[in-house]
Amino acid sequence: MKSTVSNFILTIVLAFVLSLFLPWWSIMLAAFISSAIVRLRKASTFFVPFLAIAVFWIIYAWLLSSANDFILAKKVAVLLSLGGNALVLILVTGVVGGLAAGVAGVFGNQCRAIFSQSDQ
Amino acid sequence: MKQFKFFLSLVFTVAIFYGLNTKFGSIPPVGKFLNPYTGVWQNEKSTDGFQGIENLQGLSQPVKVHYDQALIPHVFAQNDEDLYRAQGYITAQHRLWQLEFQTHASAGRLSEVVGSAALDFDRGQRRKGMVFGAENALKEMQKLPELVKNLEAYRDGVNSYIETLSPADYPLEYKLLDYKPEPWTLKKTALLLMYMTDMLAGGDSDLEYTNFLKKHGQERFDLLFPDFFDIDDPVIPSERDWADFGEVEVPDVPEGELPKDYVSGLLPKPHPDNGSNNWAVGPGKSYSGNPILANDPHLGLNLPSIWYAMQLATPEKNTFGVTLPGAAGIVIGFNNDISWGVTNATRDVKDWYKITFEDESRNRYRHRDAWTNTDKKIEEIIVRGGETYYDTVVYTHHGPVTYDASFSGNDELIGYAMKWAGHLGGNNQQTLLELNKAKNYDEYKSALKHFVAPAQNFIFSSREGDIALWVQGKFPNKWEGQGKFLLDGNNPDHDWNGFIPQEHNAHVKNPDRGFVSSANQHPTDASYPYYVFNDGYEAYRNRVINDFFRSKEKFDVQDFKDLHNNNYNLKAAELLPHMIANIDITQLNPEEEMLLGEVSGWDFYNDIDKNGATIWERWWIRIRNMVWDELAEEDLDMPYPFAYQTIYLLKNAPGDKFMDIMETEKVETASDLFLLSFKEAAKDIKNWKENNQGYNWGDYKSTFVGHLLQALPAISRFDLPIGGNSGIVNATSRNHGPSWRMIVEMSDPPRALGIYPGGQSGNPGSKYYDNFVDTWASGEYLELLFMQDDSNTSGIMFSQTLTPKQ
Numbered sequence: 001m002k003s004t005v006s007n008f009i010l011t012i013v014l015a016f017v018l019s020l021f022l023p024w025w026s027i028m029l030a031a032f033i034s035s036a037i038v039r040l041r042k043a044s045t046f047f048v049p050f051l052a053i054a055v056f057w058i059i060y061a062w063l064l065s066s067a068n069d070f071i072l073a074k075k076v077a078v079l080l081s082l083g084g085n086a087l088v089l090i091l092v093t094g095v096v097g098g099l100a101a102g103v104a105g106v107f108g109n110q111c112r113a114i115f116s117q118s119d120q
Numbered sequence: 121m122k123q124f125k126f127f128l129s130l131v132f133t134v135a136i137f138y139g140l141n142t143k144f145g146s147i148p149p150v151g152k153f154l155n156p157y158t159g160v161w162q163n164e165k166s167t168d169g170f171q172g173i174e175n176l177q178g179l180s181q182p183v184k185v186h187y188d189q190a191l192i193p194h195v196f197a198q199n200d201e202d203l204y205r206a207q208g209y210i211t212a213q214h215r216l217w218q219l220e221f222q223t224h225a226s227a228g229r230l231s232e233v234v235g236s237a238a239l240d241f242d243r244g245q246r247r248k249g250m251v252f253g254a255e256n257a258l259k260e261m262q263k264l265p266e267l268v269k270n271l272e273a274y275r276d277g278v279n280s281y282i283e284t285l286s287p288a289d290y291p292l293e294y295k296l297l298d299y300k301p302e303p304w305t306l307k308k309t310a311l312l313l314m315y316m317t318d319m320l321a322g323g324d325s326d327l328e329y330t331n332f333l334k335k336h337g338q339e340r341f342d343l344l345f346p347d348f349f350d351i352d353d354p355v356i357p358s359e360r361d362w363a364d365f366g367e368v369e370v371p372d373v374p375e376g377e378l379p380k381d382y383v384s385g386l387l388p389k390p391h392p393d394n395g396s397n398n399w400a401v402g403p404g405k406s407y408s409g410n411p412i413l414a415n416d417p418h419l420g421l422n423l424p425s426i427w428y429a430m431q432l433a434t435p436e437k438n439t440f441g442v443t444l445p446g447a448a449g450i451v452i453g454f455n456n457d458i459s460w461g462v463t464n465a466t467r468d469v470k471d472w473y474k475i476t477f478e479d480e481s482r483n484r485y486r487h488r489d490a491w492t493n494t495d496k497k498i499e500e501i502i503v504r505g506g507e508t509y510y511d512t513v514v515y516t517h518h519g520p521v522t523y524d525a526s527f528s529g530n531d532e533l534i535g536y537a538m539k540w541a542g543h544l545g546g547n548n549q550q551t552l553l554e555l556n557k558a559k560n561y562d563e564y565k566s567a568l569k570h571f572v573a574p575a576q577n578f579i580f581s582s583r584e585g586d587i588a589l590w591v592q593g594k595f596p597n598k599w600e601g602q603g604k605f606l607l608d609g610n611n612p613d614h615d616w617n618g619f620i621p622q623e624h625n626a627h628v629k630n631p632d633r634g635f636v637s638s639a640n641q642h643p644t645d646a647s648y649p650y651y652v653f654n655d656g657y658e659a660y661r662n663r664v665i666n667d668f669f670r671s672k673e674k675f676d677v678q679d680f681k682d683l684h685n686n687n688y689n690l691k692a693a694e695l696l697p698h699m700i701a702n703i704d705i706t707q708l709n710p711e712e713e714m715l716l717g718e719v720s721g722w723d724f725y726n727d728i729d730k731n732g733a734t735i736w737e738r739w740w741i742r743i744r745n746m747v748w749d750e751l752a753e754e755d756l757d758m759p760y761p762f763a764y765q766t767i768y769l770l771k772n773a774p775g776d777k778f779m780d781i782m783e784t785e786k787v788e789t790a791s792d793l794f795l796l797s798f799k800e801a802a803k804d805i806k807n808w809k810e811n812n813q814g815y816n817w818g819d820y821k822s823t824f825v826g827h828l829l830q831a832l833p834a835i836s837r838f839d840l841p842i843g844g845n846s847g848i849v850n851a852t853s854r855n856h857g858p859s860w861r862m863i864v865e866m867s868d869p870p871r872a873l874g875i876y877p878g879g880q881s882g883n884p885g886s887k888y889y890d891n892f893v894d895t896w897a898s899g900e901y902l903e904l905l906f907m908q909d910d911s912n913t914s915g916i917m918f919s920q921t922l923t924p925k926q
Contacts, residue, residue: 023287024155025137032133060156068164072292072885076160078834079296080147093154093161096140100151103136107129114126 003038004048010034011052011101027053027097028104035108049105054098061093143298153295158288160295163885167213167291169193171918176209177280178273179924185210186916188905191880191888194431196910200553201273203434204448206922208277208304211428215445215882216281217291218424220301221828223308223446226250226315228501233299235504244387246499247513247527249520249543250318254310256545261310267550271306274448278304292884293829312446313549317542319419321574321593322390324470324655327383327536328759330606334380335756343769344761347653348646351764353666355465355577355591355638356626358645365624368649371599374613379474379606383536385528386757393418393846393856395658396463398579399637399665399683402587402630407676411581411866414680415452415461416858418851421825423836423890425878427451427860431907437557440872440906442860449552452862454872454906457559458582459864463638465575465591468655469541471602471616473518473609480532482514482524486610492517518609519543537609539616541594546572561586561629568592569622577638583866589636590627591643595620598651620650635669637662639849659764660690660847677873680863685899686849687726692736695767696724699739702774703794712802726850727843728818737817737845738801743770746793749782763847817843824855825877825893827884831855835884840877842897850899861901869908873901 441453
């Protein structure tokens with residue numbers, strides 16, 4: 001439980017910092033690093049970074065968009081065939097970010113495993 | 121097992137990265153696009169501007185910019201260079217994507233952005249010599265050091281803005297298409313002006329006419345395509361005599377034959393409705409004694425709008441109006457002393473020459489019965505996601521050989537070269553900057569001299585009380601018939617040998633009738649001493665406008681508004697009663713009878729609530745297609761006869777053999793066509809009714825203003841309630857019409873109204889993206905806030921100071 005929370009927080013913090021100067025894949029890097037450091041087990045190797053980044057992106061997207069009455073989000077939600085629903089676009093954004101982070105987290109976890117194995 | 125998991129997770133990671141970082145078809149790279157740090161969410165941040173101070177490198181002194189409630193910037197600079205630098209900066213801030221996209225389109229570079237789908241378009245642009253024309257224009261502009269300084273300032277202003285951007289700040293369209301802006305250059309300004317030239321003077325029908333002539337003969341040609349209509353009410357009133365020109369030299373028609381070739385696979389033409397209205401009344405016809413002027417250019421209805429409104433002031437001048445993003449200064453507008461506007465002068469300034477090459481190398485071609493060297497330009501078209509395409513375009517002294525064996529042709533030794541006023545290299549930019557500061561008729565007249573193409577009817581009024589209209593462009597002085605059909609590239613007498621002297625361009629100042637106007641009709645009557653033929657002149661709007669100004673003594677601003685919004689369909693009024701009188705009603709079923717009754721009761725106004733207008737429009741399209749079925753059935757590119765002449769034939773030559781429908785046994789006459797086409801129109805309306813509630817004209821026409829990227833939904837505006845149609849003074853058809861409406865009364869200071877179907881911001885996330893659209897559709901205007909000094913800020917939303925970077 002402790003490692004779950006630490007990973008979750010570390011992923012968000014890293015993503016926050018790396019996003020300031022790296023492109024979108026900074027979240028993959030963040031999930032990779034935090035999972036390489038903080039060990040997770042089973043399904044949580046995917047879902048913890050997934051949730052961390054999904055929450056992170058959802059909150060930030062919502063903050064940006066709500067300040068502008070979701071004008072653009074509604075339009076983009078039409079362009080991407082999401083029925084013009086800004087909230088759906090925000091959820092999709094979270095899922096996309098989460099998916100990328102989850103996979104990178106699993107990879108980070110596997111890297112740690114490989115390295116710790118060779119250390120022994 | 122660990123290794124396997126490691127590799128599997130690596131593969132997944134790479135796949136996810138690739139999948140979310142790559143553009144698939146029209147789907148943007150999803151990870152990049154949705155990332156709140158740099159993706160589309162960032163475009164929810166306002167780009168409208170803010171109260172405060174901004175740095176702008178290169179300014180000599182601070183520039184004040186006041187934004188009014190409509191987000192129109194009022195720019196106060198201390199000198200011209202600062203002014204145009206600020207113009208470039210502000211324009212880029214609101215319209216960067218459009219600014220660049222239009223010049224990419226002009227230069228034939230869209231494949232770079234959208235891939236091979238645009239390759240044919242790009243090849244066409246290159247083969248038309250768009251870049252060649254822009255380079256020639258640039259050479260002309262570079263002859264004037266003062267102008268170059270101003271254009272460089274504009275360029276640096278645009279680039280200063282681009283430099284402030286990180287990928288997170290790129291406009292939405294860059295993110296959708298996944299590319300980035302490049303620096304602005306002077307050549308891009310020239311390319312923008314070519315974009316307009318092609319839009320307005322890029323049309324001609326010489327090769328279609330040649331095909332028709334060969335197929336149907338001279339007599340049929342002259343019947344369908346007369347040099348003048350019998351009802352012309354020309355731009356320059358017929359009362360004008362040309363005695364002031366003195367002796368005029370017009371070349372004699374040379375001996376020798378015109379080449380008679382069938383040419384097909386021709387490039388697409390500009391929209392046939394590209395045109396405009398303008399009119400002005402002098403003091404004698406104005407309710408207040410101040411001249412009043414109006415203009416509305418008819419172009420494709422796009423978002424972002426082609427126009428961007430601005431006030432541009434220095435201590436020497438104070439000008440208001442609309443700009444074209446990419447060009448310095450105001451294009452259509454007014455200052456404290458004058459106002460001006462333009463309509464397209466529609467002249468045949470594009471001719472075609474048959475070229476005979478010596479051999480397949482195309483290194484030499486026949487001219488003056490000798491072999492002359494060609495030039496070759498290798499066009500490199502970068503194709504996104506594909507191989508770069510190389511296209512060799514051969515140049516002769518006429519111009520580029522647009523059509524040859526590698527493009528639309530099949531004979532290795534034959535080509536068709538274009539001679540076009542668009543290639544001559546004009547200095548339209550100088551005309552604009554001089555007009556911006558002109559104070560009277562003489563300065564207006566002198567400003568026009570630099571303007572080469574697209575020829576425009578420049579309307580003018582001044583506070584001194586003058587009104588005037590010049591048909592300005594650089595026009596070849598042609599022998600009668602020159603350039604109506606394909607010309608002989610070998611025969612030097614077929615070349616353009618000289619131009620109409622600029623001072624002999626048709627013009628009129630303060631005519632007795634007290635008003636001037638133009639609506640793309642014939643520039644003059646047949647008494648004009650130079651050769652002009654009808655190359656697609658408009659036959660209806662001009663008569664409605666001129667009749668209106670002949671109808672009473674005095675006119676006020678409300679009259680001008682009413683005329684802009686006038687939906688009277690003169691074409692319908694001239695044909696519909698004849699059709700109704702000559703249709704065989706015994707052949708109609710009850711449903712058709714009902715429709716005929718409805719259209720019979722129609723008052724000829726294309727208002728949104730009129731069913732009659734819809735019935736008429738369907739009937740007209742159907743009958744026109746039936747009359748000209750002969751032309752549509754052929755593989756060849758054929759010219760489409762003018763509406764006016766079609767109606768003339770229907771009324772005066774009902775038994776003409778063109779009336780026959782080719783695919784039927786029977787020989788039809790005009791009244792047979794009235795019946796058959798009405799039945800088809802009735803079917804059209806029935807089909808429409810199956811999917812829609814009513815069929816009133818507004819619903820049926822369903823006007824829309826489409827985003828430049830193929831009218832993408834969500835960032836376009838659909839189903840706008842506005843009447844009118846092509847050929848009507850309110851020329852709003854489905855996706856084309858008045859792209860800017862302006863009315864200026866030359867009071868002290870001038871009072872002006874203006875509106876365009878768009879908004880000042882090009883950012884679809886801004887509430888200023890399309891906020892003018894509804895006002896425009898309802899026929900209303902914005903009161904333009906013409907600030908007389910920069911300290912009175914009533915009506916101002918926020919103010920900025922642009923300061924030189926330290």
